[in-house]
Amino acid sequence: MAQTDSAPVQARIAQTIARDISAAPSQVSAAIGLLDGGATVPFVARYRKEVTGGLDDTQLRLLSDRLSYLRELEARRETIVNSIREQGKLTDDLARSIAQAESKATLEDIYLPFKPKRRTKAMIARENGLEPLLRAIQEDRASAPETLAEAYVTEAVPSVKDALNGARDILTEELSENADLLGRLRDFMRTEAFITARVVPGKEEAGAKFSDYFDHREKWADIPGHRALAILRAAKEEVVTMEIAPDPETGEVRAIGIVATVLDTSAGRPGDLWLRDVARWAWRVKFSVSLYVDLLGELRQRAHDEAIKVFARNLKDLLLAAPAGPRATLGLDPGIRTGVKAAVVDATGKVLETATLYPFQPKMDLRGAQAKIVEMVKRHGIDLIAIGNGTASRETERMVAETLKLLPQGVRAPTKVVVSEAGASVYSASELAAREFPDLDVSLRGAVSIARRLQDPLAELVKIEPQSIGVGQYQHDVDQRRLSQALEAVVEDAVNAVGVDLNTASAPLLAQVAGLGPALAQAIVAHRDAHGAFPSRRALMEVAGLGPKAFEQCAGFLRIRDGKEPLDASSVHPEAYELARRIVKNCGRDIREIMGQPSVLKGLRAEDFVTETFGLPTVRDIIAELEKPGRDPRPSFKTAQFTDGVEDIKDLKPGMSLEGTVTNVAAFGAFVDIGVHQDGLVHVSQLADRFVKDPHEVVKAGDVVRVRVTEVDVARKRIGLTMRKQSGPEDRAPKGGSAPRGKGKPKAPQPPRADGPENGALGAALRAAMKPR
Incomplete structure (x- = not known):
């Protein structure tokens, strides 16, 4: 991310981001320096609090996103200045306006008059000598424009009407390149515009799922993202037509009035009336179209931002869901015709046994299926039964409930849990699954994934592309690059918040650790396979390709249980081990006795251990970690108990x-x-x-x-x-909010239909379409 921005540009970027994330410019500048130097967001958030003044991962993610945008903005600003300078048209006022522009849209508005363009009607009118006619009309408002135009009739301009049309084209282009006017009109539209959707005649039946939007009208500024995405999709599928415009009775007149104020047409003279007609023409032919495109883009951006935010938060919640822990688990991937796929994994996730059961149509081997489940429970000491929530999930759950009643006395019945199987099939057919289970049938790999994701959702879900987990709304409609970036950031933050066991983690899980990645993760696993478990964090330096910078970034997020160095099991970074030992020494006890004994550490004052290198935030973090070493931020495991007799x-x-x-x-x-x-x-x-x-x-x-x-x-x-x-x-x-519909009159609110577009990936009927199974 390293850049060579000039000092004024750096200061401007830092001040802008500081406002966005509610921080000081100095904090932003410090964080930018770390990120440009190759540091990762999780590392900076956890181990560089003194440098950044305690910016958290959410602030740092926003900072990183805004930094990219603002650097693109600055690059574009420089390009525009150079282009106008080369044309010999750069004035001090223009340079000042360009420097003060805070968005790409504003920059482009300023650049419009100087932007190279194709041959336009206005250019042709100028070539035909009609610009003086326009100036004459503007300067002599008392004379009739038709009279003035008679002097400009030529072979190229055969009539008075053609002359006036040419003058109109020139003025329309000048108005459309007026940055101040564009800004005022855009602000007016943002406040006053309505988004209107109407069904295309004959599409009522085919587009029934969009019926909420067959006659819909709502303020552009107020429409929530999920409704905007629904309308955008309906328009894309040509079920509805969509319009973004001010109220046709009052708003359009006000918009034309804004254009007319630039021309000062208030006196009502013949020239004023002609100029007002041009203002009306410019609005209807030029501004209404260009502003529709602008507001449509802003609406789409806003809706995408909201949808991505929803997906990211849901994904974070899913990744940080309570793990059931290292317990022997039977995973069941329900199916009817193809059978219920079963896989037993031990407490470490190792596959012990697989089978396919046929308790339903067409084989109806209920007794055989029950006998097999009883046998597996007894043989492997099953603690949990994870049941995928797809097709035949409830039938399978009922079958399991009845089966558990058949267990012999003395055999403890496992706890059954319905587990989201979103993305299980995507994983089963992936190259990763093929490498992990080369001898296992694709259909059985899904059952293994279901069992493991109950034991540790985070460790298993990182193997699946985040989009395939499908906990978003309209995820396929949004910008896929931005969605992917946001979800990858969520996965990275979740993994590093929990920490990873260096000696048991899979390559996909290790790849999400700060400073690593797929290549280094594979190298770590290969080294572990060849040389055995890592005895310490420092031993990571023996891995081929893992240098000091990568070690600095990743070490604090990797855990080694029962290793040579007790602190390796905590989130204390190796760079702070000496400080941690000094804190422990102050207690007069062995470090292994201290760790996990909060009462021993109660009397310590963090301020007493601050040094030039490590400030108060780091000292407090170390003491907190010594109190609860390797603490897991995820909640305790709990399952819902469904009501007996309620199955449909x-x-x-x-x-x-x-x-x-x-x-x-x-x-x-x-x-x-x-x-x-x-x-x-x-x-x-x-x-x-x-x-x-x-x-x-x-x-x-x-x-x-x-x-x-x-x-x-x-x-x-x-x-x-x-x-x-x-x-x-x-x-x-x-039922769905109280947005005004029809001709501005609210209807009785409607709920998002379970099978309709407002649910996106969320409704069961659309689940298969919105998220891969």
């Missing part, structure tokens, strides 16, 4: 209280698996007894929650749920 949507009745697991969180609410094949929706207004702006304030993916059924629509497979404690008429879940 038909079993649900309004008022029922159920326990479920949050499967996904969107801008408009949360989806909860309550054990009936179809996730229910808790609308954002039903998440709590208070106003909730963002559903993530209340729930996250993986949470076990208590919900109450408010509505059941069996035909459309829609389940309305509430988490509110109070009851009454207001308890019925609103």
